[in-house]
Amino acid sequence: MRHLALLTLFSLSLNAAVLDPEELRVAQVETDLPELLTPLAPISDGAIDHHRSAADEQQHTQAMTLSGSRLWRHAVARVQSGDLDDRPLYWNRLLVRREMKQQAAGYQPADWQQQVSIDAFERASRGMSDIRFNKGTDLKILVTGFDPFFLDRHLNQSNPSGLAALALDGQVLHLNGRSAQVEAAMIPVRFEDFDQGLIESLLTPYLEGNKVDMVVTVSMGRSDFDLERFPGLNRSAKAPGNRNIFTGATKEAPLAPRLMDSPLAGPEFVEFSLPVSAMQRAKGPWKINDNHQVATLEKGEFEATGLDELSGQTSVSGSGGGYLSNEISYRSIRLGNLLEAKVPTGHIHTPRIAQYEADTEAAIVAQIRAMLTQAIGSL
Template sequence: MRLLTTLLTLCTSLPLSALPLDVEEQRVADVAQQLPQLLTPLATSLDAGVVQHRSSRNEASLSQAAADSGQRLWRQAVTLVQSGHMDDRPLYWSRLQLRRDIKQQAPAFRASDAQTQAAIDGFERSSRGFGDIHFDDDAEVKILVTGFDPFFLDRHLNQSNPSGLAALALDGRTLTLNGRKAQIQTAMIPVRFEDFDQGMIESLLTPYLRHPHVDMVATVSMGRDDFDLERFPGRNRSAAAPGNRNVLTGATKEAPLPPRLLDQPLNGPEFVEFSLPVSAMQKADGPWAINDNRHIATLEKGQWQPDSLAQLDGQTSVSGSGGGYLSNEISYRAVLLANQLGSPTRVGHIHTPRIAKYDRETETAIVRQIEAMLTQAIAAL
């Protein structure tokens, strides 16, 4: 693959060991054998557009080449989806294939393991659209949307995630309501606890919650039967499910655990309340109901539906409205950060209807209803 060659041509051979593959990267071999069509759409289109970096062979050039390659991968994935190929999976698997190939050919790098890992990390962030969030100065309304990678891949290797598809389909789009225009920018989030613990969400969102702020941040993930707007995110983790690297947190419903921010437990109240314009968003047309979901669980009272945040004083969170997994956690972190920064930005989480494996027709309808919800939100922003 020419994209890999782009990185390898920066370096010459030294007797270095290849970096070990993580669990996500190891699954690429199964995809190559069972679902090779998920690796070809982006690989083919990238081959024609790769720029060779030959002039410099230092760490900075390697990192820049990796970041540039990741951004090209992201832009190709957005273009592919917005041209009608409604599938989020090629981006996910192509990213992992490139990570795997870079690691396996690490002995060809004149770089230490730390330098190679830094380049891979830069590639990872840019291939998720983190460096591609640019709002026009004259945008009347600015909305930042995040989606998630596919997950539970040991259950269904061909699993898709409609939230990730929505992120690709909506990136850079302009929505209009009553003559007002909203610009959408998006990013893709990994299903990995360690990235959250290392502060990925705070690092991504802080520039857009500070002045000049965006008008709305909508984090999106795959959820239940209908659309749920998750009113009361909870602090603690309680889901026994692993992330995409099969890492377990040790948290359970009986013994929930707080997430971490770098080397410390994440400090914050047990529950926060979102600020999405619920009434406006519920006006969106589509096949599914749009629920203002208040279901939560606490150690003291079990499962219940509070009417206000004040009713949750003195309670210990087991699960927020978004559950006890990363869907709940991204909304908690986003709302908490906005509160800490004193940001007027409307912040909250959208759970989409769930799908099994890949369902183009259903996922396309989900994306259309998300677009309709964001369009209706313009009236309240």
């Protein structure tokens, strides 16, 4: 698994010379929603200046890594000081990426060198280079959130899971005399990054040797909170990722994801290991469901009681669905099983929001915080 950390240095973008659909949307944001760029504009402007001024390839990559980390830290600081909005980080990251590709003056690396710098900036701006459990707590909890998605429907869409990641990063939770530090990272809504091993690369250092005490992946979901009991292997959602790439998978013809050059190998279903009963004690406006709903080609949709019942079935939808929410959960649990980790791992689906709802998202984040706090008693 360790080789994935090096291979996925190149996994976070496809072509350094061509703007992708995510980057192309920035122009519309500049025109229609400039307020989404303004809060972090000084940081993204500084990153673009660093891109222009670096003297050589090594300095360029180092400068862009530092710029990405600075963008992440400022986004975290803004959210934790009360500006509850995940969208400025998303759009400023894309603005810098666009400018890195378009700038011809000054530093002019070859395409592969440009790619290295773009990927280094991208990973750092997602908090992936900033995971440091250094506060001397009893426990360590790693949390991931997702970017906004379906942006061609609503350009101003927010994602409460991403907001939760920013709000919780570096926070220390307390319960009954025990403490837990939370570190967070932001995941792209892009099938190709998953196929190129991003999740395995990110999580291996923490699951290998049980270096954290819990891994919780979070995404936006349904009407309440769902703890997704049985993630499935296959993709079946027709929806595209943020680069408008479709997998071709359907509920009638589900498809396995890939890991580098091969189909992802694993059981059709896995089971999560989050401390459900403890997390369900968290107070808040929404129910917290232990969701057993799955779908298979052979039996359709049903409530699974255990992995034995799912043996011999072909996964269509896991408890988390057939999109990347289900997949991050499946990949993280599969990876932990391969590494023989003893780390409770699983997925939280948050209540869904329409575009941007500041008060609702604040309540969602508060209930996630409460769920993680309650989990301390079972870790």
